[in-house]
Amino acid sequence: MKATELRAKDTEALTKELGELLRAHFSLRMQHATQQLSNISQLRKTRRDIARVRTVLNQKAAAK
Template sequence: MKASELRSKDATELGKELESLLRAQFNLRMQRATQQLSNTSQIGKVRRDIARVRTIMTETAGK
């Protein structure tokens, strides 16, 4: 997800997006632990998306 897409969302939508990304991260970690995850690069992508969302939330909170 691009930062420009995230900037167009309001705080509640960003919160929901963050929650879904955290759930996805948890599921990927469980899949990796049980040796069911074939594409491990997904974990890094989700982590970067979480960081993007949190950054945008911080930026909008300061305004």
């Protein structure tokens, strides 16, 4: 997910996307804790996607 794609979305869609990413990250953390996660790099990707979404949300809030 790129920041340019996120900037094209409105705040409601970004908030929904953030919720989905947080749920996915929680699920990945639980899989990792129970040693069911084979691709650990997914944790890093979701964490960075969450940061991107939060950054774009903060930029939109500051612009208002």
